[in-house]
Amino acid sequence: MTDLTHLNQEGEAHMVDVGDKAHSSRTAIAESCIKMLPATLEMILSGDAKKGDVIGTARLAGIMAAKKTSDLIPLCHPLALTKVEIRLEADAALPGIRIQALAKVNGQTGVEMEALTAASVAALTIYDMAKAVDRAMEIGPTRLLKKSGGKSGEWSAS
Amino acid sequence: MTDLTHLNQEGEAHMVDVGDKAHSSRTAIAESCIKMLPATLEMILSGDAKKGDVIGTARLAGIMAAKKTSDLIPLCHPLALTKVEIRLEADAALPGIRIQALAKVNGQTGVEMEALTAASVAALTIYDMAKAVDRAMEIGPTRLLKKSGGKSGEWSAS
Amino acid sequence: MTDLTHLNQEGEAHMVDVGDKAHSSRTAIAESCIKMLPATLEMILSGDAKKGDVIGTARLAGIMAAKKTSDLIPLCHPLALTKVEIRLEADAALPGIRIQALAKVNGQTGVEMEALTAASVAALTIYDMAKAVDRAMEIGPTRLLKKSGGKSGEWSAS
Amino acid sequence: MTDLTHLNQEGEAHMVDVGDKAHSSRTAIAESCIKMLPATLEMILSGDAKKGDVIGTARLAGIMAAKKTSDLIPLCHPLALTKVEIRLEADAALPGIRIQALAKVNGQTGVEMEALTAASVAALTIYDMAKAVDRAMEIGPTRLLKKSGGKSGEWSAS
Amino acid sequence: MTDLTHLNQEGEAHMVDVGDKAHSSRTAIAESCIKMLPATLEMILSGDAKKGDVIGTARLAGIMAAKKTSDLIPLCHPLALTKVEIRLEADAALPGIRIQALAKVNGQTGVEMEALTAASVAALTIYDMAKAVDRAMEIGPTRLLKKSGGKSGEWSAS
Amino acid sequence: MTDLTHLNQEGEAHMVDVGDKAHSSRTAIAESCIKMLPATLEMILSGDAKKGDVIGTARLAGIMAAKKTSDLIPLCHPLALTKVEIRLEADAALPGIRIQALAKVNGQTGVEMEALTAASVAALTIYDMAKAVDRAMEIGPTRLLKKSGGKSGEWSAS
Numbered sequence: 001m002t003d004l005t006h007l008n009q010e011g012e013a014h015m016v017d018v019g020d021k022a023h024s025s026r027t028a029i030a031e032s033c034i035k036m037l038p039a040t041l042e043m044i045l046s047g048d049a050k051k052g053d054v055i056g057t058a059r060l061a062g063i064m065a066a067k068k069t070s071d072l073i074p075l076c077h078p079l080a081l082t083k084v085e086i087r088l089e090a091d092a093a094l095p096g097i098r099i100q101a102l103a104k105v106n107g108q109t110g111v112e113m114e115a116l117t118a119a120s121v122a123a124l125t126i127y128d129m130a131k132a133v134d135r136a137m138e139i140g141p142t143r144l145l146k147k148s149g150g151k152s153g154e155w156s157a158s
Numbered sequence: 159m160t161d162l163t164h165l166n167q168e169g170e171a172h173m174v175d176v177g178d179k180a181h182s183s184r185t186a187i188a189e190s191c192i193k194m195l196p197a198t199l200e201m202i203l204s205g206d207a208k209k210g211d212v213i214g215t216a217r218l219a220g221i222m223a224a225k226k227t228s229d230l231i232p233l234c235h236p237l238a239l240t241k242v243e244i245r246l247e248a249d250a251a252l253p254g255i256r257i258q259a260l261a262k263v264n265g266q267t268g269v270e271m272e273a274l275t276a277a278s279v280a281a282l283t284i285y286d287m288a289k290a291v292d293r294a295m296e297i298g299p300t301r302l303l304k305k306s307g308g309k310s311g312e313w314s315a316s
Numbered sequence: 317m318t319d320l321t322h323l324n325q326e327g328e329a330h331m332v333d334v335g336d337k338a339h340s341s342r343t344a345i346a347e348s349c350i351k352m353l354p355a356t357l358e359m360i361l362s363g364d365a366k367k368g369d370v371i372g373t374a375r376l377a378g379i380m381a382a383k384k385t386s387d388l389i390p391l392c393h394p395l396a397l398t399k400v401e402i403r404l405e406a407d408a409a410l411p412g413i414r415i416q417a418l419a420k421v422n423g424q425t426g427v428e429m430e431a432l433t434a435a436s437v438a439a440l441t442i443y444d445m446a447k448a449v450d451r452a453m454e455i456g457p458t459r460l461l462k463k464s465g466g467k468s469g470e471w472s473a474s
Numbered sequence: 475m476t477d478l479t480h481l482n483q484e485g486e487a488h489m490v491d492v493g494d495k496a497h498s499s500r501t502a503i504a505e506s507c508i509k510m511l512p513a514t515l516e517m518i519l520s521g522d523a524k525k526g527d528v529i530g531t532a533r534l535a536g537i538m539a540a541k542k543t544s545d546l547i548p549l550c551h552p553l554a555l556t557k558v559e560i561r562l563e564a565d566a567a568l569p570g571i572r573i574q575a576l577a578k579v580n581g582q583t584g585v586e587m588e589a590l591t592a593a594s595v596a597a598l599t600i601y602d603m604a605k606a607v608d609r610a611m612e613i614g615p616t617r618l619l620k621k622s623g624g625k626s627g628e629w630s631a632s
Numbered sequence: 633m634t635d636l637t638h639l640n641q642e643g644e645a646h647m648v649d650v651g652d653k654a655h656s657s658r659t660a661i662a663e664s665c666i667k668m669l670p671a672t673l674e675m676i677l678s679g680d681a682k683k684g685d686v687i688g689t690a691r692l693a694g695i696m697a698a699k700k701t702s703d704l705i706p707l708c709h710p711l712a713l714t715k716v717e718i719r720l721e722a723d724a725a726l727p728g729i730r731i732q733a734l735a736k737v738n739g740q741t742g743v744e745m746e747a748l749t750a751a752s753v754a755a756l757t758i759y760d761m762a763k764a765v766d767r768a769m770e771i772g773p774t775r776l777l778k779k780s781g782g783k784s785g786e787w788s789a790s
Numbered sequence: 791m792t793d794l795t796h797l798n799q800e801g802e803a804h805m806v807d808v809g810d811k812a813h814s815s816r817t818a819i820a821e822s823c824i825k826m827l828p829a830t831l832e833m834i835l836s837g838d839a840k841k842g843d844v845i846g847t848a849r850l851a852g853i854m855a856a857k858k859t860s861d862l863i864p865l866c867h868p869l870a871l872t873k874v875e876i877r878l879e880a881d882a883a884l885p886g887i888r889i890q891a892l893a894k895v896n897g898q899t900g901v902e903m904e905a906l907t908a909a910s911v912a913a914l915t916i917y918d919m920a921k922a923v924d925r926a927m928e929i930g931p932t933r934l935l936k937k938s939g940g941k942s943g944e945w946s947a948s
Contacts, residue, residue: 006215006287008875013211013287013846015853019815019872019894025493032298053171056372056487057164060548061232063489064380067544067552070857072226072279073286074219074850078857078870080552082493082582085482104493108872112293113286120278120297121230128231128271129164129171135270135305135313139278140190140298147293155293166401171372173379177341177398177420183651214645214846218706221647222854225702225710228383232376236383236396238710240651240740243640262651266398322531322603324717329527329603329688331695335657335714335736348614369487373480377548384546386699388595389602390535390692394699394712424714428609429602436594436613437546444547444587445480445487451586451621451629455594456506456614463609471609499809530688530803534864537805538696541860541868554868556809556898559798578809638847638919645843645919664930685803689796693864700862704911705918706851744925745918752910752929753862760863760903761796761803767902767937767945771910772822772930779925787925 006075015075021108026149028103030115032123032142035096040134044097044126045090054129055088058099062086062122066103066114076113079105084114086122096137099123100145110150116142164233173233179266184307186261188273190281190300193254198292202255202284203248212287213246216257220244220280224261224272234271237263242272244280254295257281258303268308274300322391331391337424342465344419346431348439348458351412356450360413360442361406370445371404374415378402378438382419382430392429395421400430402438412453415439416461426466432458480549489549495582500623502577504589506597506616509570514608518571518600519564528603529562532573536560536596540577540588550587553579558588560596570611573597574619584624590616638707647707653740658781660735662747664755664774667728672766676729676758677722686761687720690731694718694754698735698746708745711737716746718754728769731755732777742782748774796865805865811898816939818893820905822913822932825886830924834887834916835880844919845878848889852876852912856893856904866903869895874904876912886927889913890935900940906932 008014044054063084070078083104091098101118103111123139130137146156166172202212221242228236241262249256259276261269281297288295304314324330360370379400386394399420407414417434419427439455446453462472482488518528537558544552557578565572575592577585597613604611620630640646676686695716702710715736723730733750735743755771762769778788798804834844853874860868873894881888891908893901913929920927936946 011211012877013215013850013853014876015856015871015874017873017894019896035299053164053169053372056369057171057232057376060373060376060487061230063487064545064548065230066489068226068230071854072219072223072230073283074215074854076286077872078552078868080554080581080870081489082551083491084489086488087486104491106493107870112289113282116282116285116297120282123300124271124274124278125231125233127274128234131270131302135302136315137301138298139274139300140296141193142281142297142300143295144289144293157294170403171376171379172402173382173397173400175399175420177422211846214843215850218645218847218850221645222703222706224647229380232380235398236394236710238396238712238739239647240709241649242647244646245644262649264651265396322527327527328719329531329692329695330718331698331713331716333715333736335738369485373487373548377546381546384542387696388535388539388542388546389599390531390696391599392602393714394710396712423712428605429598432598432601432613436598439616440587440590440594441547443590444550447586447618451618452631453617454614455590455616456612457509458597458613458616459611460605460609473610527688530685531692534689534692534803537803538861538864540805552868554870554897555805556867557807558805560804561802578807580809638922643843645847685796685801689803689864693862697862700858704851704855704858704862705915706847708918744921745914748914748917748929752914755932756903756906756910757863759906760866763902763934764796767934768947769933770930771906771932772928773825774913774929774932775927776921776925789926 013075018077018108023106023108024149026105026110028112028115028147029145030119031100031145032119033096033098034123034126034137034139035094036137037134038095040130041095044130058088058122058125059086061125062101062118065121066118069114069117073113077109079107081105086118097126110147112144112147171233176235176266181264181266182307183264184268186270186273186305187258187303188277189258189303190277191254191256192281192284192295192297193252194295195292196253198288199253216246216280216283217244219283220259220276223279224276227272227275231271235267237265239263244276255284268305270302270305329391334393334424339422339424340465341422342426344428344431344463345416345461346435347416347461348435349412349414350439350442350453350455351410352453353450354411356446357411374404374438374441375402377441378417378434381437382434385430385433389429393425395423397421402434413442426463428460428463487549492551492582497580497582498623499580500584502586502589502621503574503619504593505574505619506593507570507572508597508600508611508613509568510611511608512569514604515564515569518604532562532596532599533560535599536575536592539595540592543588543591547587551583553581555579560592571600584621586618586621645707650709650740655738655740656781658737658742660744660747660779661732661777662751663732663777664751665728665730666755666758666769666771667726668769669766670727672762673727690720690754690757691718693757694733694750697753698750701746701749705745709741711739713737718750729758742779744776744779803865808867808898813896813898814939816895816900818902818905818937819935820909821890821935822909823886823888824913824916824927824929825884826927827924828885830920831885848878848912848915849876851915852891852908855911856908859904859907863903867899869897871895876908887916900937902934902937
């Protein structure tokens with residue numbers, strides 16, 4: 001197991017040097033979900049406009065949050081994202097909404113945090129928009145599904 | 159069950175009018191957790207400085223994220239937070255780290271989103287700092303524990 | 317005609333002192349519009365999902381921009397907005413889209429800039445989403461429709 | 475006419491993939507203007523210091539806004555701008571002030587939105603600084619004048 | 633000597649609770665200065681336009697930075713500033729430029745950090761604009777001159 | 791002595807064109823310090839947790855501020871920083887704390903402002919956390935220690 005890369009030799013936090021890493025095309029996909037009462041899910045899904053707006057607001061919030069990742073996560077490098085896409089899908093079995101977020105960059109460091117942040121903020125936005133009817137909603141598990149590019153190459157959640 | 163308050167009569171998203179709500183002291187406490195390999199937790203906890211920095215970085219990231227909530231969640235009102243406090247605790251049973259975030263305001267709208275955002279970003283920060291050794295960490299459940307103040311008064315997770 | 321209030325006696329820019337102004341409920345409504353080719357408007361309006369997303373994205377962008385007003389306009393005071401609402405309407409006569417933005421606050425200074433900024437950014441967002449098919453779109457006139465509250469009271473565009 | 479590029483096949487908003495586009499030098503020039511009472515223009519122009527500050531404040535607000543474009547416009551990519559320049563000119567015929575904004579980048583996507591955002595925020599800043607004497611000022615038309623670089627190459631407003 | 637107020641009983645960083653403090657009118661004035669070569673100062677001061685822009689840009693940067701204080705300083709509370717004013721003055725004896733920044737709020741916590749941040753960023757901006765001709769410029773001492781309001785009342789630097 | 795590069799021929803502020811400058815690896819190191827009462831320094835240093843948090847909070851604030859430089863300094867270009875590292879050291883002789891900040895980029899413009907901003911905000915954060923016990927602390931001198939890369943090459947403070 002390698003060392004924690006964000007702590008220098010004295011164990012102090014710092015932004016690691018990525019200046020000598022190769023530029024490569026990097027992609028990451030993260031997922032989250034939010035569980036709710038069946039009636040809450042129904043309310044979100046009922047009516048075209050309402051569905052469009054709850055789901056659509058969460059999608060945009062996630063996309064915009066991906067662009068704020070280096071502002072939110074203290075040791076993340078600023079990145080020129082080339083693509084962000086978020087999919088939200090109702091899942092009656094939860095019951096609730098499943099979220100997948102994809103981020104891409106051509107750069108010297110990965111986009112796992114951008115994908116995870118996008119998925120998390122999309123879920124928080126759904127909570128915000130439905131909390132008046134259901135405060136007990138639960139977000140998670142939020143996790144990385146896969147990543148590609150960079151020295152460590154491909155990785156997929158088992 | 160009341161209507162979704164962030165959608166106006168045509169179902170379009172908007173920031174609801176809180177201008178006529180009473181000013182009251184409002185508090186919210188949210189929790190999240192992040193599950194990891196036992197070796198990852200050990201590495202985070204080993205050594206005073208290292209522990210201080212992973213945990214300390216996550217705590218600050220969460221506090222600062224609480225202040226960015228209205229910038230992240232599209233329909234949240236900007237709030238003059240009067241207090242934010244975050245506690246992180248290792249839990250060998252997960253194994254991983256448990257996070258509780260408290261937010262307070264004297265205002266016309268609640269601070270649930272601030273507490274949930276703080277807890278989520280603290281968890282994402284731990285993921286960022288330990289991801290080089292453990293990409294399979296999972297965040298959640300992230301949920302509201304309790305809130306007080308405002309017209310709806312006290313609420314606690316069951 | 318009174319003096320320019322943002323310039324002190326030496327003519328230097330400064331944030332004027334509003335600390336002694338009365339707290340009152342203040343509202344402002346601004347409008348903008350964006351003119352485009354008939355085919356562009358048709359494309360935006362065709363299909364439920366597409367319509368929902370162009371219009372819906374512009375609406376959210378405008379709401380979020382209202383909250384960034386004091387970050388964008390150098391001498392604006394930070395404000396705790398209590399409401400933001402944006403309406404977008406296709407107008408075949410332009411042809412294009414009309415935008416109205418309303419902002420509200422209980423405070424010591426007005427919300428004209430918040431309403432104008434919201435309307436402007438909503439229009440810019442439509443430009444962004446349709447520019448691949450129509451670079452010649454034109455935004456404006458962007459103007460204040462009315463305001464209420466504060467020492468100067470009611471004002472309406474003639 | 476090509477499809478709206480910011481909507482995927484289901485019509486959902488997303489940040490389009492620019493990762494495979496060629497890097498090229500891209501420039502865009504946008505213009506806006508703000509019309510006002512003759513007395514308002516005179517007041518802005520009277521006195522060296524005052525002129526310096528109204529015009530100078532608007533110029534800086536525009537430059538700084540160009541750097542916030544991807545934060546304001548939901549589906550814009552973050553860009554490493556290499557140049558921003560803004561010119562403001564009194565025009566007695568309006569009467570009012572004309573604004574031109576130029577943005578440049580070496581990158582995979584264009585800078586039209588950066589130039590349009592800069593011009594818009596410069597105009598909004600003039601409104602803010604003169605609104606105490608003239609609430610009826612009107613901003614626009616705001617439009618792209620020309621762009622160069624990228625697959626679509628040169629484009630000029632007719 | 634009282635305890636460090638930003639560390640809770642376990643010594644962890646947190647945003648202290650100001651919710652029970654009285655609302656009062658609070659003011660703070662901070663100063664900074666930047667020392668440079670005589671030729672650098674001359675160049676900044678030579679020509680009306682140039683002087684206006686270096687000094688004017690620094691003034692605006694300071695005002696805008698005051699509004700970002702709670703975003704920059706991790707444990708600062710967000711504040712609705714009611715006034716910010718910055719004065720810059722050439723001082724041939726330094727040689728260089730002296731900066732004073734005043735911030736005001738009606739609130740539950742002081743504005744010392746807002747005044748200090750404004751003065752610091754104004755000085756950094758001068759450095760930025762003149763660094764091509766003089767990299768050895770030095771900023772400081774940056775310090776609080778006086779504050780009023782709040783439980784601790786008046787304080788002045790000796 | 792060359793001209794002030796941020797003023798165009800009419801002396802107006804603008805973001806200079808760096809689009810034709812060569813990409814090179816650029817580094818800058820800046821320093822600041824904060825002087826305080828001996829008892830304040832002792833309090834900061836006493837107790838493991840307390841030391842960790844004051845120093846650790848300042849370190850993170852500085853790192854995060856480096857990423858906000860182009861948002862704070864009006865004419866700075868946005869940069870994709872590849873590394874930021876900050877060291878803080880107690881110095882009984884001041885008495886106080888010495889700060890060094892290093893920033894790195896592969897790009898077309900230097901990182902002096904990022905290093906100076908990081909050092910300044912780290913110092914301001916220490917002031918914030920200790921001001922309840924010592925309002926007379928003084929920050930500075932803040933200055934560039936050295937830079938490398940770019941057309942002007944190596945530079946060191948004498």
